[in-house]
Amino acid sequence: EMQLVQSGGVVVQPGGSLRLSCEASGFNFEDHAMHWVRQGPGRRLEWVALIRWDGGETFYADSVEGRFTISRDNSKSSLYLQMNSLRTDDTALYYCVKDKNSWPAEYFHHWGQGTLVTVSS
């Protein structure tokens, strides 16, 4: 069974940093591009970042470019999101998402349960 197990929720102050992690099992992790997608207090879904199967290419939403870094360790079947200079509008449920394909990336095939990130003083 495919699983994406995400780290627990946290509260962080504005301007702070945080690293999210996601451990995959039940499929060949290195065969798939991976994404982070977030869902804020309203129900809108926002794609955050994408990483190629081998980590060789990354893409970001404009809202996080320069502040967030997506990375992966295929030897640990793990995906990460380093979040710096956090703002209150980064408050959201962050999903780790497996892509259908290795490259080029396609659609969101399987989602983790999400990590709640609250940015508040």
Add this chain to the structure above:
Amino acid sequence: DIVMTQSPDSLAVSLGERATINCKSSQSVFYSSNNKNYLAWYQQKPGQPPKVLISWASTRESGVPDRFSGSGSGTDFTLTISSLQAEDVAVYYCQHYYSTPRTFGQGTKVEIK
């Protein structure tokens, strides 16, 4: 960025009746090189992550009931639930994967009338 707009925002349908959700993209998500529309539909039930129902505008994912169908091409797409069941109460999203940034529609909430 490609803007995805869904209509309606919410929909109440009687059990066994048809539900239709529309999605419009601000530019075409059709690649003529491979004749594919880069459009997916997702279902999100309360307290759960989204689940993909339809990819390539009209291809049902494995295990998805055949009452769910997708149609359309270019900029206009439709998700149809042919006979609404109680377990279909959810928010439905369209999303393009034609380019980055990937973007979603605002969601359509489907309820039982």
